[in-house]
Amino acid sequence: MFGLKLKKKKKKAEKGLILANKAAQDGQSEAEAPQEGSSHQEGPGGDFIYDHESVTPIPSTPPKRRSKLLTKIHDGEVRSQNYQIAITITEARQLVGENIDPVVIIEVGDEKKQSTVKEGTNSPFYNEYFVFDFIGPQLHLFDKIIKISVFHHKLIGSILIGSFKVDLGTVYNQPGHQFCDKWALLTDPDDIRTGTKGYLKCDISVTGKGDVLKTNPKTSDAEEQIEKNLLIPQGFPSERPWARFYVRLFKAEGLPKMNSSIMANVTKAFVGDNKDLVDPFVEVSFAGQMGRTTVQKNCANPVWHEQVVFKEMFPPLCRRVKIQVWDEGSVNDVVLATHFIDLKKISNEQDGDNGFLPTFGPAWINLYGSPRNHSLMDDYQELNEGFGEGVSFRGRILVEIAVEILSGGAQESKFSKALKELKLSSKDKDSKSSKGSSKDKGDKTNDGKSQQVSDKTNSTEVEVEPLDVPPQIIPEKYEKFLLFGAFFEATMIDRKIGDKPISFEVSIGNFGNLLDGGSHHGSKKSAESAEEDSLPLLHEGEGDAAHNVAIPMVSTTHPEKPLVTEGNRNYNYLPFEAKKPCVYFISSWEDQTFRLHLSNMLEKMADLLEESIEEVRELIKISEKASEDKIKTVLSDFISQSSVFISEAEKKPKMLNQTTLDKKRLTLCWQELEAMAREAKGIIQQQKKKLSLDEMIHEAENFVEKIRFLVDEPQHTIPDVFIWMLSNNRKVAYVRIASKDLLYSPIREQMGKHCGKIKTHFLKLPGKQPAGWSVQAKVDVYLWLGSTRHSSAMLDNLPVGYEAEMSSKVACADQPPANLLYQARHVFQLRAHMYQARGLIAADSSGLSDPFAKVTFLSHCQTTKVISQTLSPTWNQMLLFNDLVLHGDQKELVESPPSVVVELYDSDAVGKPEYLGATVAAPVVKLADQDYEPPGLCYHPIFCGSLSGGDLLAVFELLQVPSSGLRGLPPIDSPDVAQIYPVPANIRPVLSKYRVEVLFWGVREMKKVQLLSVDRPQVLIECGGRGVKSCVIQSYKNNPNFSVQADVFEVELPENELLHPPLSICVVDWRAFGRSTLVGTYTINCLKQFLCKSKESPALTSQVDGTQAEQALSDLSVATEPSGSLGFSQELPTDHIYVDIEPPPTVVPDSAQIQPSSVVDIPDSSPMLEPEPKSAAQEPPKDGKAKDARKLSRRSTKRRKRTIADESAENVIDWWSKYYASLKKPQKEKESNPKEKRGNAEAKPDKVVVNIENGPKKKKDKMLKKKPKEDEIPNLAVLQIYEGDLESEFNHFEDWVKTFELFRGKSTEDDHGLDGDRVIGKFKGSFCIYKSPKDSSIEDSGQLRIQQGVPPNHPVKVLIRVYVVAAFNLSPADSDGKADPYIVVKLGQTEIKDRDKYIPKQLNPVFGRSFEIQATFPKDSLLSILIYDHDLIGTDDLIGETRIDLENRFYSRHRAICGLQSQYEMQCSLDSCIPKLLVWNVAMLTVSEKQLQGKVEAEFHLVTAEEAEKNPVGKARKEPEPLAKPNRPDTSFSWFVSPFKCLYHFIWKNYKKYIIIGFILIILIIFLVLFIYTLPGAISQKIVRGS
Secondary structure, three states: OOOHHHHHHHHHHOOOOOOOOOOHHHHHHHHHHHHHHHOOOHHHHHHHHHHHHHHOOOOOOOOOOEOOOOOOOOOOOOOOEEEEEEEEEEEEEOOOOOOOOEEEEEEEOOEEEEOOOOOOOOOOEEEEEEEEEEEEOHHHHOOOEEEEEEEEOOOOOOEEEEEEEEEHHHHHOOHHHEEEEEEEEEEOOOOHHHOEEEEEEEEEEEEEOOOOOOOOOOOOHHHOOHHHHEOOOOOOOOOOOEEEEEEEEEEEEOOOOOOOOHHHHHHHHHHOOOOOOOOEEEEEEEOOEEEEOOOOOOOOOOEEEEEEEEEEEOOOOOOEEEEEEEEOOOOOOEEEEEEEEEHHHOOEOOOHHHOEOOOEEEEEEEEEEOOOOOOOOOOOHHHHOOOOOOOEEEEEEEEEEEEEEOOOOHHHOHHHHHHHHHHHHOOOOOHHHOOOOOOOOOOOOOOOOOOOOOHHHHOOOOEEEEOOOOOOOOOOOEEEEEEEEEEEEEEOEEOOOOOOOEEEEEEEOOEOOOOOOEOOOOOHHHHHHHHHHOHHHHHHHHHHHHHHOOOOOEOEOOOEOOEEOEOOOOEEEOOOOOEEEEEEEEEEEEOOOHHHHHHHHHHHHHHHHHHHHHHHHHHHOOOHHHHHHHHHHHHHHHHHHHHHHHHHHHHOOOOOOOOHHHHHHHHHHHHHHHHHHHHHHHHHHOOOOOOOHHHHHHHHHHHHHHHHHHHOOOOEOOOOEEEEEEEOOEEEEEEEEOHHHOEOOOOHHHOOOOOOEEEEEEEEOOOOOOOOOOOOEEEEEEEEEEEHHHHHHOOOOOOOOEEEEOOOOOOOOOOOOOEEEEOOEEEEEEEEEEEEEEOOOOOOOOOOEOEEEEEEEOOEEEEOOOOOOEOOOEEEEEEEEEEEEEEOOHHHHHHOOOOEEEEEEEOOOOOOOEEEEEEEEOOEEEOOOOOOOOOOOEEEEEEEOOEEEEEEEEEEEEEEOOOOOHHHOOOOOOOOOOOOEOOOOOOOOOEEEEEEEEEEEEEEOOOOEOOEOOOOEEEEEEEOOEEEEOOOOOOOOOOOEOOOOEEEEEEEEEOOHHHOOOEEEEEEEEOHHHOEEEEEEEEEOOOHHHEOOOOOOOOOOOOOOHHHHHHHHHOOOOOOOOOOOHHHHHHOOOOOOOEOOOOOEEEOOOHHHHHHHOOOOOOOOOHHHOOOOOOOOOOOOOOOOOOOHHHHHHHHHHHHHHHOOOOHHHHHOOHHHHHHHHHHHHHHHHHHOHHHHHHHHHOOOOOOEEEOOOOOHHHHHHHHHHHHHHOOOOOOOOOOOOOOOHHHHOHHHOOOOEEEEEEOOOOOOOOHHHHHHHEEEEEEEEEEEEEOOOOHHHHHHOOOHHHOOOOOOOOEEEEEEEEEEEEEOOOOOOOOOOOOEEEEEEEOOEEEEOHHHOOOOOOOOEEEEEEEEEEEEOOOOEEEEEEEEOOOOOOOEEEEEEEEEHHHHHHOOOOOOOOOOOOOOOOOOHHHHOOOOOEEEEEEEEOOOOOEEEEEEEEEEEEEHHHHHHOOOOOOOOOOOOOOOOOOOOOOHHHHHOHHHHHHHHHHHHHHHHHHHHHHHHHHHHHHHHHHHHHHHHHHHHHHHHO
């Protein structure tokens, strides 16, 4: 960072440009030596480098010639997403007014909904639910404002009581993406002095696809305090003062000169009008309000000097200010460009001295949008409106933003005084210019200020007023910047644009842009802006410019006709060979590069930290210990870098051209880094608590995120650089590069990451990318941007060995070269070892692809063979590229060789191949004089846009051909018949024999394929070219399980686990005549989860075999459980049972001991209190007599009965009381033990923790007695209610069998998020992979490992009890915003409709219904619970449904204890109390659109038929009583109400066959009659014409 004085000194010393043609290191040292000595500012910079050396050696090494290789070719499009905004208006309180009829109106964007009118009340109760659905890019949707207004309803013209506003982004950033049970403070936007107009209680949630809403417990009205529960984000003060937001607009320059109006352009064409045909004005939007400046006619460089004033509560609940420059047209106004300013980036919310109010500028904002083609119609107008990446510079605007708090205080100092003077001096405000649709704003009051001049100041209406230029806005001194570029390669040019001469244009702002002619320093833009503000500066600038007169502007390369790429006619290339064309030009900008230097320093820290985290992730696969040491080293490096940055930041001198935000940002950056360094130190030293490796990585990722936030500089300086490819002088494809990445600085840490480096850019089309888009061109370009004072360094990092060729037009010694000539010529051979790929995108309707790869290197391309019908092809093919000529120094080629591009396509018999993705790789270079070492294969990630498209296992060798010719290269294996070379044996991975055991359980939920149902499915498993088939299921409808449960096959897999090939599951259906049809596929890319090291069973060892499984169901209450049930003992306890005695804590050892633990009073003799992990059956009690565990448990209950005999009220508590107590319990725990809860975060919900103390009994009794006194309901048996569905809590109940979704159909970037539509069915099974034992007879003799502990899969008859308790937040189905829900339960062929028991007008119904269904597993294993809306007229609407896999729950090891209540009431024995399978579940309801529609809370019992007879539904005392037969009348009134239903149920359902046959017969008869009728005429015509 340079002070102003230093600049002047240097400008005199360094005149003109210095040409350097030296090796990089010499040039660097010579260029830096005088600068370091001459400047006190750069002295610390030098220290910065030396300090840094001790931290990490990277900065001290010479810079690399090429930028870091990126495997992703393009970032994908910003896709539109579905969002649902759900708003519940509960009630309002303290509304102002007498005898009012309040109604609530909700506006979200352009949509509007209103509640019912409540008459004559100031505290209306609504409890109404509203849903809004939006589709669009996240960034733009989150700017939409939610405005909630309360009106006093009148027939004509309702009166506003108060309103409240918040943007969607603020809601989405809240925990759980929602505000729940919060009070919105209502204010009058027309008069902010009048204070609060009332409070409105509401829930607001914003959910996108995949977001899960958590249900928060409702607070009771008695406990509620409105002021402490306001609808504001956490950390915001409850009392928010009003504030003025000033957006000052001074001037703009460099706007497009052409008017967007078609008529104006036609006029210009005929009349030849030479003036600027643009009439600009600025529109500023904030918090749903908008203000606009006056229009400046015919001016591309307008001056406004106006300010737009918004009044909003501070901190505001809206984050972004939108600034749009418009062109006024005779018919309609057109947007020229749009820019957003995020208030979070120009302010700091911290308390105390660290925080600061939003402040910005005065600073320039660079505007980007559509290409500046002077065409009649703009094809890319959406880019000007802020949608998508701007592809061209469209001018810049000078803006200042400030905030003044209206409640007085220190913030009102100089700024408010200056404003008051301005107001007094200014004339009447131009009310017409405020074209703002002042969408009302309300909140806290202002203590009416005497200084306020007009009534307008008391409302939130936007004010637009003229502004005198304050003295602090001094025109900045212009600095001249040189941009130099050299094109090393231009290949992969799309043939559609490659048939005409191709050239490249490089531009910054309007400089270098030939259309707008910003050609040199004395351009119209620079001259006008300087002339307008300060003449002396202009003269000084002209004086300097005189030295550069000889340097022409060369921003475009010479057009060349491209040649066709060898081996690929779709791509062309420019034959640069030894001659590399250069571009260079000078542009003028304010010298505020210190902003970019700061960003570069932070970005390098973030990049380094991110790379190190990736290295740690890779290390985890090899060694956990090494990765833990590595992450600590990474964090200590980060601490050192932070301390260097902080010491530098504190030393920075004050500069004249710094804005307030510049100073604040610098302070903020070092404060943030200081805080992060402290945190990192705590992690290394493990001060608070021992963090796991994952937690340490997560913390490091948080640091990266925080630094990235600081990197983004809101105040712009030098605009971005654009490289456009011109085809016949027409702009066709572009790339946009941030200027900070190219900016030079003598201090290495401040230099841009791509400055003076060859970077590979893939050009893309402007606007939205077409479907199946691919590369437009690949350009390797060296770019250098810096002050002309540093021009001597521009060639420093070029690959050595060039000769500079000057332009013949201008004979000036100081000009940059026009071309670089690399005379040295070397011949190479490229070997592309294409081994295999995994996880590719499905491009065929079958759900598979026919992949092949195209490998492009310079002007050559080769293609692999096609592997049909797979997503994990193994090519095992070596592609040979001979006679590759590379120019330049051979050492340079070793260090930075050109990159290889691999594109993957799907081969189609008809039409062109479909693009599957691409990756970029650097080849391994070996010179002729070096020893050969075979390289190792590695995975390269494939991307299709931003969508991950799998991985490619390959390596690329670039071998220099020695003088002896190709014979001197390492030998290769001989090709096969088709002349395809295999990958050499020394490069292929080392293989070992592995055994793969497969568990075939069954297939489920198979959909129709080719209009026919799946009936005889078979599963094919394939891995590494070998595989196994399951038996064919003879009838899927009758029994979808496989009769043969397991099989095994041997395969050769790489010893390196990271290189294991994927395993594919393929399901086919056998049809008539021996035909088979592919149903669906699934690919397992990572086999690590199925690798078995030990000889123990991979499946659940504790799972009892078939007969025991059924016995276990009835004998759960018996305490004698097999002692070997390790799985049960570890995972068994699922409830939070905390018996707080004293430490040390121990986990309950096994299932035998859980029974007595459910009782609150624990007798001393209970074996549960012994810490040794022995079962009750094994360990005798203290009196030495072994007793039956069942008696033990009964005895303890009797003892408990005696102790609570007097508390008779407690003994008759019903189920609902327990349920509601269960709902309250977690809420109370949160309130009473917030700290304890945080401390016990590690105790998972499936653990029962019992704290044991070895002290005397009395102390224990005291502790146990204390607990009940604290709780209101001491002895109540509570249930464990889970927040989400049980599947997510218990790992989908996949203990020993996994469920794999089978996919079919294409997978593209557009529908990748909707993979649910591609699921055709499911396969249930598992795998066990291990190295084949040397003595195979040992394994073959016994049972397969994978079968051990697995129950038989023959059909099982079960009885299912479903308890549907309640549903929450259902989607409204009626016009009044309510619904009339009822339940439908489906299982197999059984369907139970509970239509008569519908609950009217309710979105949170409490059903309390139980259903009993007899079923057979596995045929009927998928339970569907549907919620319908009851309608009197018409068909009932589906609100939503949820599906539950009962089979997984039935066989799961969690089954015995999943959902058991933690205590049982003592009036019954434990035998009769324990349900067989009590499963609490909160199931998500979804509809076909995949949106969250609500939740259902339900309870299931899965029992065998025998148990059902012993223990029937109800109170477990007597059989369910049969209902009386319904006495239905012969006719019903509903026939007349709903005739369509009548026709459907009584006529269509019974006679549909006859109706269809009759209809077809009628049509046939008509055709026959017509045929007979027209036949004679047709015959006679034929006779006449024939004659």
